[in-house]
Structures are given as C-alpha cells and as structure tokens.
Amino acid sequence: xxxxxxxxxxxxxxxxxxxxxxxxxxxxxxxxxxxxxxxxxxxxxxxxxxxxxxxxxxxxxxxxxxxxxxxxxxxxxxxxxxxxxxxxxxxxxxxxxxxxxxxxxxxxxxxxxxxxxxxxxxxxxxxxxxxxxxxxxxxxxxxxxxxxxxxxxxxxxxxxxxxxxxxxxxx
Amino acid sequence: xxxxxxxxxxxxxxxxxxxxxxxxxxxxxxxxxxxxxxxxxxxxxxxxxxxxxxxxxxxxxxxxxxxxxxxxxx
Numbered sequence: 188x189x190x191x192x193x194x195x196x197x198x199x200x201x202x203x204x205x206x207x208x209x210x211x212x213x214x215x216x217x218x219x220x221x222x223x224x225x226x227x228x229x230x231x232x233x234x235x236x237x238x239x240x241x242x243x244x245x246x247x248x249x250x251x252x253x254x255x256x257x258x259x260x261x262x263x264x265x266x267x268x269x270x271x272x273x274x275x276x277x278x279x280x281x282x283x284x285x286x287x288x289x290x291x292x293x294x295x296x297x298x299x300x301x302x303x304x305x306x307x308x309x310x311x312x313x314x315x316x317x318x319x320x321x322x323x324x325x326x327x328x329x330x331x332x333x334x335x336x337x338x339x340x341x342x343x344x345x346x347x348x349x350x351x352x353x354x355x356x357x358x
Numbered sequence: 359x360x361x362x363x364x365x366x367x368x369x370x371x372x373x374x375x376x377x378x379x380x381x382x383x384x385x386x387x388x389x390x391x392x393x394x395x396x397x398x399x400x401x402x403x404x405x406x407x408x409x410x411x412x413x414x415x416x417x418x419x420x421x422x423x424x425x426x427x428x429x430x431x432x
Binding site: 211214215218219220297298299300305308312 | 368369370371372373375376378379380396397406407410411
C-alpha cells in the first residue's frame with residue numbers, strides 16, 4: 188500500500204446507467220478508508236442536481252444493451268429483447284421512458300440502490316464533490332439547482348487534488 | 359459471545375459493504391459483527407474490505423445461497 192490513500196474520479200456522463208459507476212466507486216472507496224473526490228463535469232454535473240428524477244437510460248446507439256423484462260413467467264423474463272429490437276425503434280417518443288422504467292424495476296428486483304440513495308450515502312460518508320464551474324455556465328445552471336455541501340471549481344482545482352491521489356479514474 | 363447482526367440479504371453491491379462500514383463505525387475495537395449477504399461478489403469484496411481497513415475477517419461460512427461473515431473491528 189502506498190503512503191497516500193486518495194481516490195479521484197471524473198464523472199462525465201449523465202444517464203441513469205452511467206450515474207452508477209462513479210457513485211458506486213466513490214461510496215465504496217470512502218467505505219474502504221480512502222479520501223474521495225469526484226469532479227463532475229459536462230453531463231456528469233447532472234449527478235449533483237437536486238432533482239434526479241429525470242435521469243434516463245438510452246438504448247439509442249447501444250445495440251447490445253441486454254433487455255430482459257422484469258416481470259412475467261420465467262421463460263419470458265429469460266428472453267433478451269435487446270439485440271432483437273432494431274435500434275431505429277428507440278426514436279419513437281416514449282420508448283426511452285419505457286426502457287428506463289423497465290431498467291429501474293430490474294434494479295429494484297436485484298436489490299440495487301437508487302442513485303439518490305447512493306449519493307446520500309456518499310455525502311454522509313464524506314465524499315467531496317466538485318462541480319465544474321465552466322460547464323455550469325455553459326449549460327445555464329444556477330447554483331441553487333445543486334445540492335448543498337458541494338464545491339464549485341475548475342480544472343486546476345481538480346488537477347491539484349488529483350496530483351496527490353493514487354487512484355484516478357475517468358468515467 | 360453475542361454479535362450484532364447485519365442482514366443484507368437481497369441487497370446488491372455496494373450496499374453490503376457500505377452498511378457494514380456504517381455499522382462498524384458505531385462499534386468498539388475488538389467487537390465482532392455478523393453480516394449476512396446474498397450478493398455473490400461479497401465473498402471476495404469483504405476480504406478486500408477487511409484487508410484495506412485492517413479489520414479481521416474471523417470466519418466466513420456459506421449457508422445455502424447466503425454468505426455469512428464475522429468481522430472483528432480493528
């Protein structure tokens with residue numbers, strides 16, 4: 188084990204599925220005694236908004252996404268519809284929301300925490316979140332849109348924190 | 359010896375680790391906690407968790423699809 192025990196992450200994606208990896212790693216990292224900082228930039232900023240209810244998955248452009256129904260008889264739940272559905276179908280309004288609700292149900296059935304729960308644990312345990320000031324301006328967000336207790340800064344702050352970190356991940 | 363028991367059956371990664379960490383924070387050194395999980399990844403994860411934090415994984419048993427861990431706080 189090296190002398191420092193810090194982990195730094197860059198969260199850059201803003202969909203429901205991609206919200207998980209940074210929050211799982213950040214919460215697990217801090218549970219394992221690391222000092223954890225997450226720099227949320229571009230779409231990753233969305234992880235810090237007060238309201239997370241709009242988070243969705245997009246099967247669009249993700250042709251191998253496994254898609255199994257979270258209800259019905261066993262044989263039906265075993266069918267992987269993902270590769271069977273032509274990707275163009277996901278252009279139909281409403282289908283993305285349907286896929287999202289199926290994903291949420293599947294997660295619930297599998298005892299997977301919600302993004303809200305994971306984020307709350309992260310904050311409770313002391314994960315430091317840094318919101319990228321530049322992207323906030325670019326997307327037209329206001330500071331009031333974000334949760335309490337986070338830092339607002341730029342790339343230099345992140346690089347300074349990451350400088351002493353021994354685990355640095357871009358997600 | 360009586361143990362505090364944490365039942366994490368049905369919960370998936372990373373919840374068993376997070377809840378164990380929170381429970382350990384409220385305990386005294388040398389106290390033991392019993393954690394019951396169904397998460398298949400937990401068998402390796404608890405070894406890594408204890409290894410990183412210096413807690414002792416006193417024993418680990420399987421009971422059907424349940425994994426039981428006894429962890430002594432460092």
